Amino acid sequence: MTSSRSETLAPPSRIFLYEDPSSPTVDLGELRSHLKEGTGLNVETRPEFFSYYRDEDLETRASKLARLKVRNLHREQQDFEPLLGEVNFELRLLSDPSRRLPGILYDGFRFQELLRSLIPPEERSLRTLHLPLTSRLLATFDPNDRVYHARVIVCGYPCVISTSGIVEGPAKPKEFYRARRGYSILGMSPPTEALKEEIRGRFIDYDDDRMTEVLKGYVLQALFYHMMGDPFCEDRDCRLFNAHWQEEMIRAQLTSGRLCPEHREFLSRIA
Numbered sequence: 001m002t003s004s005r006s007e008t009l010a011p012p013s014r015i016f017l018y019e020d021p022s023s024p025t026v027d028l029g030e031l032r033s034h035l036k037e038g039t040g041l042n043v044e045t046r047p048e049f050f051s052y053y054r055d056e057d058l059e060t061r062a063s064k065l066a067r068l069k070v071r072n073l074h075r076e077q078q079d080f081e082p083l084l085g086e087v088n089f090e091l092r093l094l095s096d097p098s099r100r101l102p103g104i105l106y107d108g109f110r111f112q113e114l115l116r117s118l119i120p121p122e123e124r125s126l127r128t129l130h131l132p133l134t135s136r137l138l139a140t141f142d143p144n145d146r147v148y149h150a151r152v153i154v155c156g157y158p159c160v161i162s163t164s165g166i167v168e169g170p171a172k173p174k175e176f177y178r179a180r181r182g183y184s185i186l187g188m189s190p191p192t193e194a195l196k197e198e199i200r201g202r203f204i205d206y207d208d209d210r211m212t213e214v215l216k217g218y219v220l221q222a223l224f225y226h227m228m229g230d231p232f233c234e235d236r237d238c239r240l241f242n243a244h245w246q247e248e249m250i251r252a253q254l255t256s257g258r259l260c261p262e263h264r265e266f267l268s269r270i271a
């Protein structure tokens with residue numbers, strides 16, 4: 001934990017959790033109870049973010065979303081005019097948020113900016129923590145290796161948590177990639193589902209029964225970011241551990257499933 005203990009806590013006076021209707025195994029009520037009991041804060045659930053804030057016509061919104069697609073993993077996103085097909089695709093998705101679209105990557109910070117612009121001014125304050133869950137896969141550009149990386153959480157305002165990011169963000173066990181590379185070298189397309197079967201249990205998949213439990217940790221990361229500016233912990237058994245591997249995420253969120261003593265103590269002071 002990097003922040004000093006003397007720093008003033010600023011817990012939000014209310015937290016809104018927004019549903020991801022494309023993830024049937026996510027129990028929003030359970031997430032809410034976990035957060036509420038752990039913090040003593042006022043936590044409410046809301047429908048999916050774009051369905052909740054409707055005061056904009058869907059075509060305008062679809063066009064804004066289509067602009068956020070990452071076109072080149074190795075170049076930081078530039079503005080561009082989306083194709084009609086891309087806008088229509090977003091339009092279909094906005095009309096039915098229970099659909100999931102694998103494989104499309106969005107610029108995480110610009111996505112967050114779009115969400116922020118939809119929150120009315122009276123709710124856009126540090127007293128209110130908005131936590132939208134989304135099935136959209138979000139990525140942020142890392143200036144060090146100059147490439148976009150898929151993320152589970154994009155901290156900022158609001159803190160956006162991606163359910164697809166839980167699957168695609170942290171890396172799967174090394175042998176998965178080794179086997180996939182083997183197929184590519186032979187000029188064959190890798191049988192992804194069969195390869196996943198070989199590492200079953202060692203990563204979180206779409207519609208995984210463990211999704212809600214994993215999300216509890218990321219919701220806490222969002223809260224710690226909001227209060228301290230630092231969502232992460234170095235302790236591998238703390239729910240705030242910044243997992244880069246699926247197995248690290250499973251260890252922090254499921255095997256341990258707890259905060260480290262220091263973060264636990266910290267939370268008990270606001271509860």
Ligand SMILES: [Zn+2]
Nearest residue numbers: 233238260263
């Ligand atoms: Zn910790």
